[in-house]
Structure formats: C-alpha cells, structure tokens
Amino acid sequence: MxxxxxxxxxxxxxxxxxxxxxxxxxxxxxxxxxxxxxxxxxxxxxxxxxxxxxxxxxxxxxxxxxxxxxxxAPSPLAPEAALAEVSRRLGRPWREVFAALEGVGIAASLGQVHRGVLHDGRAVAVKLRHPGIAEAVREDLRALGWLAAPLGGWRGRLDLSAYRHELARMLQGELDYRHEAQALRDAGARMADVPGVIVPVPVDALTREDLLVMTWVDGASLAEGWRWSEADRRALSTTLVRLFLQGCFTWGALHADPHPGNYRVARGPEGAPVLGVLDFGCVKPLPPELPAGLGRLLALLRAPATPPSPGQWVSAWVLLGFTPELLEPMAEALPAVSRVLLEPLLLDRPFHARDWRLGARLTEALGPHRWNFRAAGPASLLFVLRAFHGLVRHLDVLDAPIAWGPLLDEARAPSLPPPPAPPEARGEGRARYLKVRVTEAGRTRVALTFRADVTAHLEDLLPEDLPRRLAARGLQPAGIGAAAVAAGLRPSELFHLDEGDRQVRVWLE
Known part of the structure; x- marks a missing residue:
C-alpha cells in the first residue's frame, strides 16, 4: 500500500x-x-x-x-543488473545464448531493449520487462478511478469505466511478451506482401512472459525521413497509409502505438525506402462493425443527388458504436463532420495532410455539439483514434502528399448501401431535447444536448455551481424539472440566468 x-x-x-x-x-x-x-x-x-x-x-x-x-531513453537498470536479469529470466547464463549482449539498453515505458548477437550470428533485440512494472501498472489503473471527476464543472458525470477497461486490457497484453511474440508472427504473415515494410521476427525458444528476443531492425528514426527526397518521403507516406487502411479493412487489426520510437527508416537492397515497424505489444483487434460503419459513411458521402436523411447519418455512426441519443441532436452536423474526417479517402488525387486542418475544421463542423460528439464515442475507438492521430502527424512531418483513394480500393474497403431512414416517433407537442447553454462575454463555454426525458434529473445535469446560485434566487432545479415533466415536456424555456457577462439558458426544444 x-x-x-x-x-x-x-x-x-x-x-x-x-x-x-x-x-x-x-x-x-x-x-x-x-x-x-x-x-x-x-x-x-x-x-x-x-x-x-x-x-x-x-x-x-x-x-x-x-x-x-x-x-x-537510457535504461534504468545498471548494465550489470540488466545482464543479470536476462540470465535469471533465461534460466542460464546469458553467455550460453549470446555471443555478445550490450548491458546498456534503450528504455521505453514498460521495458528496455538491448542489442545482442546470437551464437549463430543473428543480430537480435532483447526486450526486458522492467522489474516491478506489472504492479506499477496495476496501481496506475487503480488511480484512473479518480478520472470520474466532473468534466469541466459539469455535474453530469461521464462514465469512464469502459475507457479504464479498454486501457487495462491493452496494457495487460503489452506486459506479456509471449502475447507480443504472437503479434509479431501475425504481423509478419500479414505484411509479407506489403512492399517496403519490415518487422522483427521473434525467437520463440528464448521468449518468456517478461523477456522477448527478436531479430534486430536497423535504421534511423522516422524524423530522419523528413530530410529525404520528396520521392522517398512519398514512398514512406504511402507505406504508412497502406498499413493503416489494410489494418482497418483487410486485417482487422491496427498497430496502435504510433509514437516515433516504434519506427525505423532505412534503404532496401536497391536503395528504395524501407519502413521498419517495431513494438507490437499494442495491437488493437477491430470489430467487424468498424469497417462496416466506415463503408456506410463513405457510401453516404458518395450518394447521388438526393441527400441522405439525418436518420441515415445517425444510423451509420451508431454502427461505429456511437450512442444514438447523443447523436440525434447533432444529426444535421454529421454530414460535415463525416466529410472532414474522411476527406482523403474520397479523393483519387494527392492529398496534403498539412492542408487538412482537421482539428479546426472538426470544431467548426460540430459547433456547440462538440461535447456531445466526444461523449457519444465508444471506448473501443480509443486506440483506433490513437493510431489515426499518429498517422496524421507522421504524414504532416513527411510533407509529401499522396492519393488515399487507390490505397483504400486496394484495402478492399466495403461500400455498403445507405440504410433506410428510421421513422421518427414522438408525442404531439412533446419536446425531443433538453438543452443547456452557458455563454461568457458572448462566447459559448458549454453547450449540451440531452434527450428530453432526462429533464427529471435536471439538477444533476447543470454546471456544478449553478444550482446554488439558482437557489439564492428562489429557483430549485429539481422542482423546475419535475414541473416540466408533469406538463408533458412541452417545448419551452425552463429558466434563463443573466449575470453580466455570463448567461445560462436551459430550455426544451
């Protein structure tokens, strides 16, 4: 303790x-x-x-x-201690296995890597799990329980248990190096036909839960590729996009640890650029709903002259795992959001990642619904988004536009017909949504949209300091919510609070 x-x-x-x-x-x-x-x-x-x-x-x-x-970074273990740990985990002196083994290693978050040479002459990477790291990760995951604190002063708590579970599951897999050895074998089989890619090959006889021996991959950091010719940078960019799209649409698994230390760039036998992909401890298996949902969105974006209905857009995002109740209020924004996110996949011409302006354009497309959109997404997309963010950043740095469309076709992405529009059903004169908006100096600070039926819990949905200030004015949110429910949740303003530069408005729509 x-x-x-x-x-x-x-x-x-x-x-x-x-x-x-x-x-x-x-x-x-x-x-x-x-x-x-x-x-x-x-x-x-x-x-x-x-x-x-x-x-x-x-x-x-x-x-x-x-x-x-x-x-x-330098390994935390002294060279002698690291070599002793390798011997202990092998169950015999390291010199019986290796002709040479460097005591100084390169450390990452869960382990450290030492370069060695086997007696048969193969250069290998020896990955040693940090002593005590498994217990430390368990403590970290317990500490994540504190993340259930109110979000931005909003009393409606976002349940992060699914995210904690997703993190825990992926981290437990990373801690077991036998799991990573299998992921390396799978990756080698999948990527065998992908040009310009190399991955390590595990040495199974020497692999343990806390020790992984694999072939050494030479090369410089990915950032060095930035200094190469435009043709070479375009080849590296093509490889990165190809791996991401094949992972999404063909293999059903993504390399989801895209930080720069996990890539190497080198020259192949004929001088062509080669991308070395390292560290397969964090590989995210994808549910079949992901490519299906993306295929549905692409079909909607490519729809003929008749625009799809809002319900069709909501249905496609729900297929990806998003919560329908949170999406429905922003249905009108979903076409623009989808177009921004999937823009390069719709083009057969070179697309420049630096011109994407993804964050700014998404914020603009979502407008006041950005809180709902973030909350609506499933925890299962956490590592998919991590891989996507890494891809976009790498492409931005390589600065060599490529066409994504042909690579998408190569990955055999599904093209599903748009779903039928769901029928809308609500009582006559009854509101669909409860809306909360807080503005300061004319700028929207909080904009939340809920299903109208949660009005019964109005007090729990307001910014944390608001019920106290309302009570000082003789207003009780619980009573306001109960009265609105009793009146049949008819469209109306529930209250408006004006405090100089700060205004709060809550209404049913």
Missing part, C-alpha cells in the same frame, strides 16, 4: 508539472518546464510515460525535441 501511495503522490507531481507547462507564458520558461515534466514521466515509467509518449508526436521533425527521451 505504501508503494501505491508513493506512486500516486508522484503522479500528482506529474500533474503539477504538466499544469506549470501549460501556464508558461514566456518562451525562455518553456524548456525548463518541459524538462521537468519529462523527468517526472521518465521516473514513473508505466502508464504515465506511455501517455507522455503521445507528446513526442507533436515534436516530429523538430530540431531539438523536448520529449524525445520519452520514446528512447
């Missing part, structure tokens, strides 16, 4: 360091704050460092990346 409390305290220090970095206003203060956060993440290893590795995606191509050590 003491170890767990100590780790939770250290995680609090990470949170404070992260907060200090966000508050930095002067450029000269940014680097010390970044170094402090990096140092604390490295000290914790496990889940905090794995989350921190996402930060390295934002620094691809930078001359002096501040978070680069989160991807590849």
């Amino acid at each position: 003491r170890t767990g409390l100590k780790r939770w305290w250290a995680m609090g220090q990470v949170a404070r360091a992260s907060s200090r970095l966000r508050r930095v206003s002067r450029p000269q203060d940014a680097e010390p704050a970044r170094q402090e956060l990096t140092r604390r993440l490295l000290g914790l290893r496990g889940l905090p460092q794995k989350v921190g590795q996402v930060l390295t995606l934002a620094e691809l191509g930078a001359e002096t990346p501040g978070f680069g050590s989160l991807a590849e």
Whole structure:
C-alpha cells in the first residue's frame, strides 16, 4: 500500500508539472518546464510515460525535441543488473545464448531493449520487462478511478469505466511478451506482401512472459525521413497509409502505438525506402462493425443527388458504436463532420495532410455539439483514434502528399448501401431535447444536448455551481424539472440566468 501511495503522490507531481507547462507564458520558461515534466514521466515509467509518449508526436521533425527521451531513453537498470536479469529470466547464463549482449539498453515505458548477437550470428533485440512494472501498472489503473471527476464543472458525470477497461486490457497484453511474440508472427504473415515494410521476427525458444528476443531492425528514426527526397518521403507516406487502411479493412487489426520510437527508416537492397515497424505489444483487434460503419459513411458521402436523411447519418455512426441519443441532436452536423474526417479517402488525387486542418475544421463542423460528439464515442475507438492521430502527424512531418483513394480500393474497403431512414416517433407537442447553454462575454463555454426525458434529473445535469446560485434566487432545479415533466415536456424555456457577462439558458426544444 505504501508503494501505491508513493506512486500516486508522484503522479500528482506529474500533474503539477504538466499544469506549470501549460501556464508558461514566456518562451525562455518553456524548456525548463518541459524538462521537468519529462523527468517526472521518465521516473514513473508505466502508464504515465506511455501517455507522455503521445507528446513526442507533436515534436516530429523538430530540431531539438523536448520529449524525445520519452520514446528512447537510457535504461534504468545498471548494465550489470540488466545482464543479470536476462540470465535469471533465461534460466542460464546469458553467455550460453549470446555471443555478445550490450548491458546498456534503450528504455521505453514498460521495458528496455538491448542489442545482442546470437551464437549463430543473428543480430537480435532483447526486450526486458522492467522489474516491478506489472504492479506499477496495476496501481496506475487503480488511480484512473479518480478520472470520474466532473468534466469541466459539469455535474453530469461521464462514465469512464469502459475507457479504464479498454486501457487495462491493452496494457495487460503489452506486459506479456509471449502475447507480443504472437503479434509479431501475425504481423509478419500479414505484411509479407506489403512492399517496403519490415518487422522483427521473434525467437520463440528464448521468449518468456517478461523477456522477448527478436531479430534486430536497423535504421534511423522516422524524423530522419523528413530530410529525404520528396520521392522517398512519398514512398514512406504511402507505406504508412497502406498499413493503416489494410489494418482497418483487410486485417482487422491496427498497430496502435504510433509514437516515433516504434519506427525505423532505412534503404532496401536497391536503395528504395524501407519502413521498419517495431513494438507490437499494442495491437488493437477491430470489430467487424468498424469497417462496416466506415463503408456506410463513405457510401453516404458518395450518394447521388438526393441527400441522405439525418436518420441515415445517425444510423451509420451508431454502427461505429456511437450512442444514438447523443447523436440525434447533432444529426444535421454529421454530414460535415463525416466529410472532414474522411476527406482523403474520397479523393483519387494527392492529398496534403498539412492542408487538412482537421482539428479546426472538426470544431467548426460540430459547433456547440462538440461535447456531445466526444461523449457519444465508444471506448473501443480509443486506440483506433490513437493510431489515426499518429498517422496524421507522421504524414504532416513527411510533407509529401499522396492519393488515399487507390490505397483504400486496394484495402478492399466495403461500400455498403445507405440504410433506410428510421421513422421518427414522438408525442404531439412533446419536446425531443433538453438543452443547456452557458455563454461568457458572448462566447459559448458549454453547450449540451440531452434527450428530453432526462429533464427529471435536471439538477444533476447543470454546471456544478449553478444550482446554488439558482437557489439564492428562489429557483430549485429539481422542482423546475419535475414541473416540466408533469406538463408533458412541452417545448419551452425552463429558466434563463443573466449575470453580466455570463448567461445560462436551459430550455426544451
């Protein structure tokens, strides 16, 4: 228990360091704050460092990346201790297995990698799980229970249990190196026909739950590919997109750990660019609904002159696992959202990732519904989005536009006919939605839409400080909600609170 409390305290220090970095206003203060956060993440290893590795995606191509050590850092074990651990896990002296083995390794979040040479001359990577890391990950996952805190002051709590379960399942798989060895074998079979790709081959006789031996993949970091010719960068970009689309539509599995340390770029025998893909501990199996849902959205986007109905858009997103009750209020926005997200897949001409402006355009398309859209998504897409984010960032850095459309056809993406529009049913004169909007200085700060029938729980859906201020004015949210239900949930304004620059409006629509 003491170890767990100590780790939770250290995680609090990470949170404070992260907060200090966000508050930095002067450029000269940014680097010390970044170094402090990096140092604390490295000290914790496990889940905090794995989350921190996402930060390295934002620094691809930078001359002096501040978070680069989160991807590849010196191993925490002294060389002698690391070699002793290898011997202990093999059950015999390491010299009986290896002609040479470097004591200094490269560390990642859950383990460290040492270069070695087997007696048969093969160069290998020896991946050693950090001692005690399994218990540390369990503590981290328990700490994630605190994430059920109110979101942005909103009292309606977002249930994060599905996300904790998804993280736990994937991390448990990463901790078992026999699981990764099987993933390597599967990847080797899948990618055998993909040009310009190489993956390590596991040495099964030497693999244990906490020790993985695999062939060594030479090459430079992916960021080095940024300095190559445009033709070479285009070849690397094509390979990255091909792997993502094949994973989604052909193999049903995605390499879902896209931080820069997991890629190598090199030249093949004839000088062509080769992409080495490393670390298959985090491979996300995909449900058949994912390619089906994406295929449905593509069919809707390619629909003839007659535009699909809002219900058809909602149905396609529900097929991906989104919650229909949260999607229905934003049905009119879903065509624009779908077009922005899937834009490169609709084009047969080269598409430049730098022109995508994905985040800004999604925010614009969603407007006040961005909270609903985030909440509506299923936890099963967490690692899919992680892989997608990594792909977009890598393409942005390589800066070589390619055509996605032919690669999508190559991946045999399904093209499903649009679903029939579902019939709308609601009582005459009855509202469909409960809406909450908070504006400050004319800007929308909170915009939430719920099904009208949750009005009975109005008090729990309001921003945290609002019920107290309403009570001071003689208004009781519970009573307002109960009265609206008793009146048949008819479209009407439930209350409007004007406090200078801050206005709150709650109504049924």
